[in-house]
Amino acid sequence: MKTARSYNWWSYIVDMSMERKLFLVFLLIITLPLSFISVISFKSYSASIQANTIAYSEKLIDQMMDSIDDYIEDMKRISSMPAYVNEIKQNLIRSNRYYEQKQSMEGRAGTAAVAPGDMDLLLSIQRGIEENISFINNIKRGTNSVYIFDSYGNGYYSAKDGGVRLDLKQSYTYWSGQTQDSGGEATLLGTQAYTSNLQSTRYAFTVVRKILDGLWKPVGLIAVEANFSNLETQVAELDKVTHGKSVIVDQSGKVIYDSDQKLLTADISRSALFQSAAGSSGSFYDTVSGKDRLNIYSSSSKTNWKVIISIPVDELTHGVKLTRNATIGATLIIIVLALIISIILSFALTKPLTRMIQLMKRVQGGDLDVTFRVKRRDEIGLLGHQFNRMLARIRQLIQDIYRMEEQKKEAELQALQSQINPHFIYNTLESIRMTAEINDDTDAADMISILGKLLRYSTSDVSGWTTMKQELLYVRNYVELLGCRYPGRFELMIDVPDALGDYSMIKLVFQPIIENAAYHGLDDTKPQMHLSITCEHTEQKLLFHIRDDGCGMDQITLDKLNQRLRHDAPPKKSINGGIGMINVHQRIRLHYGPAYGIQVFSTPGEGTDVILSLPLREAERR
Template identity: 25%
Template sequence: MLLKQRKNWESIKGLKLNRKLTAIILVFVMVPIAILSGVMFYNMEQSTIKENVSYLDSTMARRQDSIHNNIDSINMITQFFLSDETMNRVLISAKNQDSFTTKEWIEIYKNDVAALERLINTNPVLGGARYYAANDNVQEMMPVMYTASRMQRQPWKGYALDGGWVYDYKDNLFSSSDNAPMMALITPINNKKYGFLGAIEAGMKMKTMFPSLYENVPSEISCFVTEDGNVIFGKRSDEKVKRIALNLAAKMEANAKKIENQDIETYYSKEDKSVISGMYIKELSGTLVSVEDISGSLNEVYRQRNAFVMWMILILILLSFVVDGLVRQVLKNFYAVLYTIRQVRKGDLSVRALETGRDDEMGELAHQVNRMLDNIQSLMQQNIDREILAKDSQIKALQNQINAHFIYNVLESIKMMAEMQEEYDISDAITSLGKLLRYSMKWTSELVLVSEELEYIKNYMALINLRFDYDIILSLNLPMSIMNQRVPKMSLQPIIENAIIHGVEEIAEDTTIYIKGVIVGDDCLIEITDNGRGMNDEELDRLKKKISGEIATGGGSGNGIGLKNVQDRLHVAFGMDYGIDVATKEGCYTKVSVKIPMRRVENITNKY
């Protein structure tokens, strides 16, 4: 297999350049088109599915409202029949083999029977409501009172004692009754004293309760699944729909026992290419299921997709001939440029490609090859110049080192002259300046001891005090263990300088800067506190944002760039968990805390 793939790859590599370019162009053109068309037709398919799912779901919601209204009508008429005391006395009389007078029968018919009949007629969705006596000892009063013999003709007669919903039966009360399928709520009438008195039939046409079963929608079939698993179809039946309905009804009935308010469930079945919607009706203990076959809509999408693919194939074939011809024309001057490149490979950098103009790609290629050769020669000359410059830099570095020694020697001579003139303050200042310059010029990329940094700060303070008419005292309180820790070079001095410029100078009086060291777990804090003017909350917040980099720092004084640089160097040296923090109180003090990791050192009992 690998050998075959290798041979195929070698055969591709051996193709002429014009064919390779043609293939690459066609791939780059057709692949995006194929991807976009695939996405487009996939979205069309999903949109078709979503539209049908949404439509069927909203349709089922409307059907749910209608069914609940119909059920309420049946329950309401049943309650009216149960609560009619006169009709209940008629049923008790029939049970006891008693009878009413003709006048009493007329009064019952004029009042109670007529009222019940009006109630039935005012609700057009009802198919009727009837009393059935427990025996034949009753005067039949159409359309509400019938004998037990009439009840025995009905297919639901077995429900008379227990009651319940019956579906899809033919009304056999009279031979001329309507043959339309009916459904009804059968309610037994029981009396504690006399027992079973009869039954009430509150009926409705199946078409009224479930119109979707009888609608002539070509792509949709609906059915009703009863509690005992009987599947009732309307005009059309289908075994696939029956299988789907039974599975969905079992699932929704199980869910209804767990969820108090069972909603409508609508989804798309890829296997059946159908949108399926189920509605569990708790009052009926059954499930209405509608299955809409959307294969026609999907097939139309697939047909458009296939037609698009066929057109793309034809366009691809035509495009391959057009592109191949164009590539051949473009490559006419290619080999002239290729000859120049081969000469350069042999070492002849003076050769140049013949430029016939920059009107096409090959002319541009020739021009760029010539520019490349010019650049190569220029870069070679730059490399030579860079080597010369590097040697010059080494010489200048040596001269700088000599200049630093010269400065130290001059400062030492000035110090001796001051001592000779008994100007000891000047001598001490020169000494501090020399130490400060020596520390500054002796640059190292490694960390320095805290004690070395503090020594540098002492020299800095000695020179600073020469500027002012007041004294700035430096108070140190650090354990030897912290003195032996390491920090980035010149990381504490900018904090001292910041304290003097922004805190001490404005009050212009004798003051003290405190440097205190505290060990906290595996870390240590170096706290630098001045008794200067402090800052308000707004200034502190702006300074912290500059230090953290949330807002930019400029190049001027007082913009936090010094503290920002210290923060960045501490992060680089020790990580993001370490750095500086600022606390202040306006008109009182400012404290900058430098947090660094604590390393194990010896001689930690003494203080600096």
Template identity: 30%
Template sequence: MLGRLRKQLLSQSIRNKLLLTAIACVLLPTAITLLTYNALTQEAVQRQAVSNAQDSLQLVNGSVTGLFKSMLNIANYIQVNADMNSYFKIVNAGGELSAKPYEAFIRENNILEQLENLTVIGDKSYVTVLLTNGKSYTNYSTSDYNPADLKREPWFGELDKLRGFQSYWVATRPTVFSMEKLDNPYQISVARTLRLENGEIYGYIIVTVMENQVNAIFDQLIAGQEVMLIDGSGRILSHKDRTRIGQELDLRLREAGAPLGSQVVRTGEERYLVAGQSISFNDWRLLSVQPYKQAAANISSLFKRVFLFQLVSFFFFLMLLIALLRAFTKPLVKLGRVTAAVQQGNLDVRSGIRGQDEIGRLGLLFDQMLDRVKQMLVEVSETQARKRRAELRMLQAQINPHFLFNVLNSIRMKAMRGGDRDSAKMIGSLSRLLRMTITSEKDDIHLHEEMDLITCYVELMNLRQKEEVMLRLDIASEAFMLQVPRFFLQPIVENAIIHGLGQRKGTIAIHAEMHDGGAIELSVADDGEGMNEEELGRLRNSIQVQSDGTMRGREGQHKGFSGIGLPNVMERMRMVFGDGFRMDVQSEPGKGTEIRMRIPAKEEAPDV
């Protein structure tokens, strides 16, 4: 089954393969993603609901903490105010603040005004400063509540255990202020001690706010959730349902709302989302309890809408993908038809596909390739024709080398017997030269063999002309085994004899030395007439043109070093040694001409 399906898939066109692959690569991951998304939605909904509960509770925590902090700030102000503390110490010790009653009244009134001003801005707070001698100072009327009654509170004895700026937080208790009892049945307080330099307590600071101020924050910031303030033992300190204040919270809810914790717990038939955060000043905690269905309702609805949107978007973009793939692959289909036509032998067909993308460049390159193929077919045909003509000429020119050498030796011997030693010498040199050039089947020879060929060539040239040319060789011993093309120096030496020296006597010096890396510097110099700047420029230009490969070198018809054969030498050496080969010409009128060549090591040259 799988094998048949695979065979059918492989037999499809590239367009169908791309379409099937794209659909599979989009459909399968998307289907898996949607299924996984649907399966994980509940978990994501729960995480989001927990996160929302924590964020909401964080706002409440900031406001409640701000309320409690304002209470501590009032206590701190009184505790560190030097003027007020000095006054309280004197009064507690029973001393006279002033000899004049009016001045004592003004001083006491000033203290009361400061206490009153502490709560002018912000939430209403009840401030009490109770000295150990029974004297008290408040920002409320003592007819509303007698501060001396604080000593009968069950928690008052705990204040003697405080040290320095330690605070004692009084859990929610029934309101003691007669004006507040009707509307605010509960209150929350914080207490500090006033101590002498020796640590003895001389007074107490009690700051009280109504519990209603706390649960008002719950209603303002979190709607539809049950928020409460509990102490370390789990007793409810503040709740919008006043009947629950003072009750113990269910243990499972209490544990689920651990500090900075959030959980979904089941109580009976109902699941609740519980979030908890600590109050930084004491061991109290804020708890948010909400039915899970209610907490997740909006988020779950959002997830469902997102899921539906993703499903619709998937089908829309799937259709768009199919349409785009068909449009993108249309040039490939056309290119396939053109390729089939070329396979059948039609080299005149062209795709005509153009564009800036890969397919457009492929169409352009394919058409250019067909043009190049047609051009190469023409060139191959012409090359084969030239090759056949060259082979025919070679067959016509073939002569048995041994027959030629034997005839030349017979002529040389006959000339010697006749007393013509110059002719015999000339024939002997020619025989050696022909033997070295005709009998060798290798294109490359060693440099020392090339020197032997040049020596024979100069001997033959000396027999032709009236005055002899002296050949001076200065070759480094390690350069003798360098592989070079046969007769690459012959055109240079010939130019030196005919054009440089003008077929008169003179000296031709060949110098070769090795350099680092195996390269060799070789020069051929004569002491002939030399060239002027114009002639030297034309010669260098002919060599440079041949080096660029743009045209064949042309022999110049001018006096001096005419350049006959130098472009051909340049071409041969470049074919063997590549761009590493260099040739330069130096010449001055009356001082001769020097051809300098740099021949790279064999490993620097490309294979030919």
């Protein structure tokens, strides 16, 4: 009982008008989702904001880390420049050689005064290296200082903004120790505090690399130092967007940078914040000073540095209540407006469909002279356009059927004209033949006998079918009759496979072409005309070549003939009442389709080739 009742409701909905269905769809699609959203928005909005914040913050962190990675990669490329600047390596080799000799002399003599020539050499080395350092130092924006040391720890530099380390000896000792096993690869060192020559404490991270000569022996060390201006800008932008605080640490837990700059160079590896940020990326919640925080972190695969940003939860849920109230009010307003709009749209959409249904009913009643007025280019407009094209095509097809039927009847009537009183003609010809034999005129008797055969074949069942063997026999009889009239002037050669002897075909397709060649292509300058019928086949057609070596046709006549064949021009009745080449072409197309027919090729003075195409398997077609 319940199933039947459900079926009745479903049937009622299915049978509803399109306008009511659209209204119902709009009502369900708009009202239910909006009502559902207004009910659960307060519970889900907070979680949604936090999830979006995590995804967005991770994306911002990844972008910042990519920027920092690119910046460090540029520093590494800068540190590799001495390997390509031969002047720097040569000056370092000279500096090493000088201090090696100096240590040797000091070892022998205890102390040694610096000679004027040695001072000039040192100044030349220093000037050469510092000029190259000044060039390198200006390549990358954001680098603070570039230092180059020889193997004995003697430093050369050209600092930006006057910020130069005062503890170069200690820095060299630390840097050379960190690159002891690095070969010629660049080494990234974390944030260090140092005192500059301006008596201020500064912080920087450094890329150091050994400088090797052509034999891969170390000749010095380069240190590319960056200040925090680049990190300060990017971290400040990140904190501004997320309303949080950020800290950047290396893989050992040493702080590279933090938003408040209170933890610089500090080790936080034992803190709960660092230990909770396990893995390459993720998020977690914690509580600090009684306030909940959302912590989001992500790591760089190149430097293994990790960015941790802490966002107060209160900042995330600040607008939830306001949004909830605004959502409820907006939902009610939207539902009312949606119902009004759905009524208007359902009427606007169904009105042209109703108009088209009315036109279809008129077409069903036989009125094909209707037109759907297309006003728009949407789907309904396209449907109306196709409806108009369909009606135009139907009208055209009806006209084509009428025209084809008229042409078929006309062709059959022209062929039937030769059937006027056939028995009277047969009897008359037979009486004449008997009279000729009685008078011993055998030639006339033979001609009359052949003519009787031709007449009997052409006038018996004209609209019916015949076989290839009978059709070719008819052609032979016709050429034999021509030979009686014009002795020795015509020679016929037929090369058609015997397997096609039972091939079913329409009558009178070869003889009119042979007749056309004999009467219009005969060349009086040649003693004999050769006529031939050969056959070839493709995958779908039989192609018969009816050739003659007569006078041929000029190009203008040939073009006119082929044009009439292509455009399916109506056949014209010849003077003697025979069936012409155009008639044969049209009969073939009417029986077999537009893919078959006649095509003519001719060369003046050489002859004509008529290609007649028929279906390969006519038996299957029938």
